[in-house]
Amino acid sequence: MSIFRTVEVSDPLMEEAGLRFFTVQSPAVGRRVDFSLFLPTGWAGMTSLPLVTLLHGVYGSHWVWPFKGGAHRTAAEMIGAGEIEPMAIVMPSDGLWGEGSGYVEQVDADYERWIVQEVPLAVQEHCAAVTKDSVQFIAGLSMGGYGALRLGARYAPQYAGVSAHSSLTDFAQLSHFVEEPLESYAVVEEGGLSVLDAMKEQPDVLPPIRFDCGVDDLLIEPNRALHRSLNELGIAHEFAEFAGGHEWHYWQVHLRDSLRFFSDVLRSI
Template structure:
C-alpha cells in the first residue's frame, strides 16, 4: 500500500514508544506516526486508539507534552484498562493545522481514516485488521475525532474528544491561514452537529468534554444542547480548566476509560 515505511530501531526507543514515517499519496509526501504498544507478552488483535493533536503540534505532541503513553501504561498495570495501543499521527503538517479535512489537493481525512490504521497493521504485530478502532483528540484534533468518528461510524467503535472545535469557522481562533483554504463542497462537512444530525441512526458511542475556562466552552455547550434536542445519545462533561495541556493530560484518562467500556 505504501512506497516506503521507515521505522525506528527498538534498540533506541524508550518508554514503549516507536516512530514511523510513511510516504502516502494522500499527503503527496511523508507523514509521521508515534505509536505506544504496551509491553505485554502475547498481545494479539488489541484495540487501537487513534489520538489526534491540535494546531501547531505534530505526532510527538501527545507523548512529549502530556505523557499519554505513561498514563496509559500506568492504567493498564493497575488493571484500569485492558491492553490497548495508541497511534498518534501528525495532521499532515499543513499550515498551522490541516483540520483533518481534504483541501488544497491533499486528503488529510483519508490520511487519518485509511493510511494510519493500515500502516499500524503492517508495522505492529499486536494490531491486525480485527483490532477495534477508537478515535480521540484535542481542540482541532477533537474536531477531527468527532467529525471523522461520526462520518466513518462503520470504522470506529467509539469516539471521545476534548476541548473541541465544533464548527470549521472556529479554526480562525487559532490559525493564520484563511478559512477559504479549508472550505468543503458541502457545508455539512464543516460541522460536527450537521454530520451527527445527518447520520443520527448510525452513530458510534460519543463523549466529549471541555474546561469551564476554555475559549471553546460555549461552542461545546451548544453542541451538547443541540444533540440533546435531537435526542442523540452522548456523554458530555465539564471540568475546571482552560485550553491547556494540564487539562488534556488529566482528562485523556476519561477517554481511555470510555473506550475501555466497549472492549470485550
C-alpha cells in the first residue's frame, strides 16, 4: 500500500526526452510536492537501475535541473556514448518553502525526510526498473549541494556516492540568498546544521564524496575551508576548483563531473 494519498503522473504519450513528471501528496511535508524523473532509453528492460537524486538551489523547483541545466540531455548523451553507466535521475522540489527550504526538518514540515525517504519510494512505486536494491547517489547545486553533502553524510549507508557543486557548507549561509530570517525556518536541530558536523557524525561509513566550486563564486572560501577541515580530520574526499561563478553555465558543464564520479563508483562495485 502506498504512503502517498494521491499521485499524478505525466502521460507517457506526452513525455519527451525521457522526462516524466510527478505530483504526490507528501506525508512528510503535509502537502503536494513535485519531482521530475529522467529514465534512460531501454529502462523498462533493466533491473535495479541506479538512482541519482539531484537537488536544486534557492528560488527554483524540480524543473530547473532539466530546463535550465539540461540534466536529462547531458545524462542521455553520456549514457548513449558509453561514457557513464545507465542511471535514472530524480529531480525533486525542495518543498517550496519560502525562497528555499534548505532540505532540513522544520517543526511543521520535514523536507529532509521528503528527500531521503519519500522521493526514492515514489520512484520505486512507479518505475519497476528502480527497486529497493538500486544503488543510490545524491548530488546538487548551491542549496542543493548543501542538501546533498549534509544528507549524504547523515544517511551514509543509503548512498554509494555524494557530489556537490557551488555548495553552501552551513545552513547559516542561506542568508546570502533568502529574505526570510533564518529563525523563521523553525528548524529541528538534530546532528548540527553544517556539512562538517554531519560528516563528523559517522566518518567511518561515509560514501565516496566529491565537491567543486568556481573560483569566482561567493562560496569559494567556505568550500576551501571545508576541504581543509576534512583533510585535517582525515576524511577522504575529492575537491576541485574551476573557472566560473555561481551560475547555470558552471552547473551545466560540471554536472558531467558528478555523473562520471557516480559511474566510476558503479564500475568499481
